Amino acid sequence: MAILGLLNQAPMHGYELRKRVLVLLGGFRALSYGSLYPALKRMRENGWICVPDPADATRVLPADAPPLTGKRGKVVYALTAEGKERFQDLLTEGGPEAWEDERFGVRFAFFAQTEADVRLRILEGRRRRVEERRDGLRASLGRTRERLDRYTLELQQHGLDSVDREVRWLSELIDHERVDGTQIDRKKNNPPASTS
Amino acid sequence: MAILGLLNQAPMHGYELRKRVLVLLGGFRALSYGSLYPALKRMRENGWICVPDPADATRVLPADAPPLTGKRGKVVYALTAEGKERFQDLLTEGGPEAWEDERFGVRFAFFAQTEADVRLRILEGRRRRVEERRDGLRASLGRTRERLDRYTLELQQHGLDSVDREVRWLSELIDHERVDGTQIDRKKNNPPASTS
DNA sequence: CTGCGATATATCGAATCGATACACTTGCCC
């Protein structure tokens, strides 16, 4: 999704893609080369991205031709129509996949292009998820507090504080979403969201 | 290291090992089965761990014998002398490997068994590392602040706050280490650690 | 004009993940 989203903004090289993913996620995990290039290859085979011919921009290079080791070879990738479509689909998804740890960060980074109701759904799902973890952690810590040494305790307390902070952060975001959205659906039916 | 450290406390099954690693790290990443069992196999081949014969505890089962699919098969793993040695070596390590993201958590979880000077070295290394990230993030955020949409900004700010919090946490721990350690090496030579 | 650091593509082997298969145990309801 990160690759699709970045290429949706502008075509670019693999190398720059890598750098941008890094800053996009705020300096946490960066796509290794061993993931990046195979991923680009796969996406090209899937028809989501293509490599425009630098000599003739109306044509694209065939997916099987260039191993291009030897001479000079910069490869600019661009989104195809299918790729844009795929990205739009991802932006519309509001299910559990969107709020799990691995995906939420990237998903959130493209929130500006996501519909307000989907944003709210994802934020609430994410908060529920993190609250679960917080409660589990709290319970486990309460149970074992006296058996743990100073450092294990400190580590778990720090972890608990972190998830707690994330819950508060998400709550602020949700509040913000709600007041921004209120103007539109004013006092319309607001069933307390059966939490299913 | 997590496996060695847990088996150092008591022999146990792979399944329980998995659960304990999960709580050890405070509910973040849990060893998948696809990592766990191959890892145990490797460690057994390396001679770090063994499987005591349940019938005769003085003997251990050979490393190649039991695929044991079919009947009943619980496999209890225990540390060998080499395994204990290996774990002690890891506890002594105070280099950069000990303070990188992936390892620091586990490393810290076993701090109670680590020497005071090694603890301090690791904490300071870790703090330096996290400060670098914080400064990089801050700089990048300052440079691009006005170009970012509300959500990307929010994400990066939250990330920055998180690393900032970690720096403060580490600083508190370091202060604590210093006052606890002072009694022992009183006013001995304290060269300012050439930062190399 | 040399050497160094950034840009850039690519691959290799090993480790990891996520899903799943299989089998036994325990508790609990009807």
Place this chain on the structure above:
DNA sequence: GGGCAAGTGTATCGATTCGATATATCGCAG
């Protein structure tokens, strides 16, 4: 006393990812 769901437990498969590395070009400082 039967059934069956949830938990315990070992194990592997294919796909993905990582970390290290090879190779080559570009820009520019000394």
